[in-house]
Structures are given as C-alpha cells and as structure tokens.
Amino acid sequence: MLVEKPSIQSSQIEELSIELPNAKIILGDARKVLARIPSNSFRCCVTSPPYWGLRDYSIDGQIGAENNVGDFVKDLVAIFREVRRTLTDDGTLWLNIGDSYTSGGRTWRAPDSKNVARGMSYRAPTPEGLKPKDLIGVPWRVAFALQEDGWYLRSDNIWYKPNCQPESVKDRPTRSHEYLFLLSKSEKYFYDHEAIKEPAANGKTRNKRTVWQVNTEPFSGAHFAVFPPSLVEPCILAGSQEGDTVLDPFFGSGTVGLVCQKLNRRCTGIELNQDYAEIAKQRLGII
Numbered sequence: 001m002l003v004e005k006p007s008i009q010s011s012q013i014e015e016l017s018i019e020l021p022n023a024k025i026i027l028g029d030a031r032k033v034l035a036r037i038p039s040n041s042f043r044c045c046v047t048s049p050p051y052w053g054l055r056d057y058s059i060d061g062q063i064g065a066e067n068n069v070g071d072f073v074k075d076l077v078a079i080f081r082e083v084r085r086t087l088t089d090d091g092t093l094w095l096n097i098g099d100s101y102t103s104g105g106r107t108w109r110a111p112d113s114k115n116v117a118r119g120m121s122y123r124a125p126t127p128e129g130l131k132p133k134d135l136i137g138v139p140w141r142v143a144f145a146l147q148e149d150g151w152y153l154r155s156d157n158i159w160y161k162p163n164c165q166p167e168s169v170k171d172r173p174t175r176s177h178e179y180l181f182l183l184s185k186s187e188k189y190f191y192d193h194e195a196i197k198e199p200a201a202n203g204k205t206r207n208k209r210t211v212w213q214v215n216t217e218p219f220s221g222a223h224f225a226v227f228p229p230s231l232v233e234p235c236i237l238a239g240s241q242e243g244d245t246v247l248d249p250f251f252g253s254g255t256v257g258l259v260c261q262k263l264n265r266r267c268t269g270i271e272l273n274q275d276y277a278e279i280a281k282q283r284l285g286i287i
C-alpha cells in the first residue's frame with residue numbers, strides 16, 4: 001500500500017523532523033538532537049557511524065573528519081554516552097565500525113566513480129605514535145573507550161564480507177571484515193538468543209556465533225555506505241521485541257528503519273545530511 005509521504009516539517013527547535021508511520025527521522029547533529037531526547041526512550045540502538053578519515057559526507061559537523069583519531073574517539077564516546085542515557089536499563093548498543101590505515105602523508109584521495117564519498121579533500125595526518133602503513137585499530141580504540149566510559153563490552157562480532165572490495169595491495173591480505181560490537185547499558189540486559197539461533201548439523205540449531213557472513217549489497221540511492229539489511233536483522237531481533245523503539249543516530253539512507261518496519265518495531269533515526277534524510281524518507285514512506 002502506498003501511504004502519503006509527509007514532507008519535512010519545521011519544529012520550534014533547530015532540527016527538522018519527519019514523522020512516518022512507525023518511524024521518525026530527525027534532521028540534525030546527533031550531539032544536539034540526542035541531548036533533547038528523554039531518558040529510557042529506546043530498547044536498543046543499531047548504528048554505523050562514519051569511519052575515521054575514510055569518507056567525506058561533505059557537511060559541516062560530520063563525525064569522522066576529525067584531524068586526530070583521539071578526537072574522533074572522544075566525539076563517539078560523548079555521543080554514545082547520550083545514547084546510553086536514552087536506552088532503557090536493559091538496552092543494548094550494536095555498533096558497526098571499520099578500521100583504516102594511516103594515510104602515509106597523502107593529503108587527499110581521488111573520487112571513486114562507484115563511491116563519491118570515498119573522494120577526500122583532506123586526509124588526517126598519521127596519528128602520533130604510529131607509522132606510515134600502520135593499521136590504526138580504530139574499532140578497538142573506540143570499544144575500549146566505550147568500556148572505560150561505562151558500557152559493558154559483550155561481544156566483538158566479525159562482519160565477514162565474502163564480496164569485499166578488491167584491493168591492489170601485495171604486502172598484506174585484503175581486508176574482508178569489519179566489527180559489530182555488542183555493548184550493554186547494564187550487566188543484565190535484554191537479549192533474545194532464541195530469535196537469532198543459527199542452523200547446525202542434523203537439522204538442529206545452535207547459539208549464534210561471532211562470525212557473521214553477510215555480503216555487502218549495492219544501493220542505487222545517493223548514499224554510499226549502507227548497511228545490508230541482513231546484518232541489521234539479527235541485532236534488532238536479539239535486542240528488541242515487537243513494538244519496541246530502536247534508535248539509529250547515524251541514519252544515512254535509513255536501513256535500520258526499513259528492517260524495523262519489517263520486524264514490527266518503531267524506529268527513530270537522526271541524520272545530519274538533508275539529502276540522506278530525504279532518501280531515508282523515500283525508502284520508509286512505502287510500506
């Protein structure tokens with residue numbers, strides 16, 4: 001059924017808010033928007049922040065463009081502290097994040113015809129203490145900082161991408177994984193392990209393992225770092241129940257919202273870039 005798609009509405013505050021059946025998209029900087037959301041609003045958060053120094057989303061205030069990896073980690077810790085406040089006490093955070101290498105003194109990166117956001121007008125300098133060609137270890141820097149800030153770090157799931165981007169490197173293996181950390185607000189938390197059991201031998205099922213094999217999926221919209229829905233689905237199934245509300249503070253093209261629609265959850269998405277919020281609105285406006 002095609003429902004009428006509401007247009008972006010101006011609110012009294014500086015953000016714009018789009019109300020859709022079972023979803024709300026708030027256009028604004030996650031730092032400012034989250035501060036105004038009441039505590040205990042969401043059962044879980046599933047999100048993928050911009051990776052440090054890897055993409056240019058061409059907008060002021062974007063996370064990931066910090067000159068220094070330490071500042072990037074601090075920015076994420078501050079945002080996820082607010083996310084923790086807005087979660088119920090039994091809530092979880094499912095955080096997808098990838099790693100990067102030092103830029104080796106390069107100051108820009110040419111645009112890629114298949115992925116415009118990979119073109120960079122700036123490259124962050126090599127972080128202090130690292131050398132050209134070093135793997136930075138961004139996901140673990142973020143995970144340890146979140147743990148230090150009070151989160152329970154519960155699982156480092158590996159998103160294995162069989163159809164990863166080829167790389168021209170000849171002195172290391174081609175990267176074919178990213179991390180999907182499970183963190184909880186409290187020691188005990190909601191986690192429906194039954195809902196995400198995986199097939200085992202002899203037609204039986206077993207507890208889900210930590211390596212998740214999921215192909216990246218092409219998306220023809222103008223946003224270039226979209227989640228594959230099948231990566232998001234287990235997070236929402238394990239981290240929430242029907243009727244719960246799920247948060248994504250880096251909503252992009254709204255994949256978390258799409259999966260929520262399919263699984264009968266509500267969703268709140270925050271996105272800084274109006275063009276991406278529009279894409280999400282179009283994707284979610286059709287039920």
Ligand SMILES: C[S@@+](CC[C@H](N)C(=O)[O-])C[C@H]1O[C@@H](n2cnc3c(N)ncnc32)[C@H](O)[C@@H]1O
Nearest residue numbers: 029030050062063225226227250252253255272
């Ligand atoms: C990796 S993408 C998320 C893609 C999303 N998971 C999807 O499936 O389309 C990260 C998003 O964070 C947004 N972003 C960057 N800085 C932000 C900020 N300060 N507040 C809110 N969104 C931000 C970017 O515009 C980008 O759309």
